[in-house]
Amino acid sequence: MDLIQVTNSVNPDIIFANNEMSLRDIEIYGFDYDYTLAFYSSDLHTLIFNIARDILISNHRYPEGLRKYEYIPNFAVRGLHYDVQKALLMKIDAFHYIQLGTVYRGLHPVSDEEVIAMYEGCHVPLEIMSDFYGKSSHGHTMKQFMDIFSLPEMTLLCCVNDFFMRHNIDYEPVHLYKDVKEAIRDVHVKGIMYRAVEADIEKYICYGEQSHAVLKKLSEHGKKMFLITNSPFDFVDRGMNYIVGKEWRDLFDVVIVQADKPSFFNDRRKPFRRVTDKGALLWDRIHRLEKGQIYKQGNLYEFLRLTGWRGSKVLYFGDHIYSDLADLTLKHGWRTGAIIPELRKEIKIMNTEQYAHMMTWLQALTGLIEQMQVHRDPASQAVVEEWIREREAMRPQTKDFFNAQFGSLFRTYHNPTYFSRRLSRFADIYMASISCMLNYDLQHTFFPRRTPLQHESPFWP
DSSP states (O other): OTTOOOOOOOOTTSOEESSOEEGGGOOEEEEOSBTTTBEEOTHHHHHHHHHHHHHHHHHSOOOGGGGGOOOOTTSOOTTOEEETTTTEEEOBBTTSBBOTTOOEETTEEOOHHHHHHHHTSSBOOGGGSOOTTSOOOTTOOEEEOOSTTHHHHHHHHHHHHHHHHHTTOOOOHHHHHHHHHHHHHHHHHTSHHHHHHHHTHHHHEEOHHHHHHHHHHHHHTTOEEEEEOSSOHHHHHHHHHHHTOGGGGGGOSEEEESOOTTGGGTOTTOOEEEEOTTOOBOOSOOSSOOTTOEEEEOOHHHHHHHHOOOGGGEEEEESOIIIIIIHHHHHSOOEEEEEOTHHHHHHHHHTSHHHHHHHHHHHHHHHHHHHHTTOOSHHHHHHHHHHHHHHHHHHHHHHHTTOTTTOOSSEETTEEBHHHHHHHHHOSEEESSGGGGGGSOTTOEEOOOOOOOTTSOOOOO
């Protein structure tokens, strides 16, 4: 093992490209607000969990004993699937296979044997996978949790399942899922979370100065900018005042709040509505989107008609791969940038000597098994069997480096996760935070690394 050479480490502050893209071509920059310009501390997840748990008890008459459950910060990861009817949380790879060892009922893992019996193997058929936006609608029994706000929702689902199982209470998993979903929605829709964040903004918003620096840099280079968010104006205004200052609206050519993404990108029926600084809705027809004004709802088709901002001269940043990026890249040809905060932590883990050694040895072991399996004599077969056992024992350890329950956001053992596959399809570039833009000038071209396809020889460096 000591002879293994560890490769160079990766800088967590760089931007990674799935698709070649030059900032020289970008004239207009668009942003989501939550987890794109405003990055939140882990206190927000605790807040959402606690409020939603209490809503279940007070509004949905769930047992008082649930109050004993607290938010578990490192329990879940983004991109997991939840089987609504079986009440199972799990990680699925790019080929629709369940990663054994990552299937949880409540707060406890389900044995591989039980998973295989329930699903008649490890493959999840396309028709029961989540729909295009990750939702469990129209007979899809799987829900995929794609945004960062969903971490407290997954944890609450598992805690309530855990409580019912511990107390041998017979319950309907579909009702539980819908009630938790509704409670989480109420935290947002009824403004409870917004009021709490506004009341103690320094506790919840982090790295504001970096977001401000990015906006300032783009503005100084004469770039047009717009904001499209699902959050209400008061909440965005309070946050942007904290991040940028009172003059934040001068930086943006268009500001749209309560946009109702992803239907904003598809539903042509919703017109824009102007909102006053006091939050009053005006009834006049919108003939142009003016700088300094605030607009609510609307739809992308009307936005394109009024602004003329089309195609690959627009780059839009968001953290939700489906709601923010998918339609823009598939239907409208905008360039897209995904904000993946988990990248920073995962890259730091991958840069450790311990991880690099283990992965290098795992790759070497896999290569040895592949080459030696053709030798059928008993002695060779015994060695290969021993290597297979060692490889099987090591694979869960590589998972545990990232998260003891579900492993890395990006990989299921050697395969990409379902999350990774969608990220590579819908995001031209991706980064840990918007501040990574500060490391590049606005003439920079991002090139994806040319990794060899399976049938190609890795002859380039």
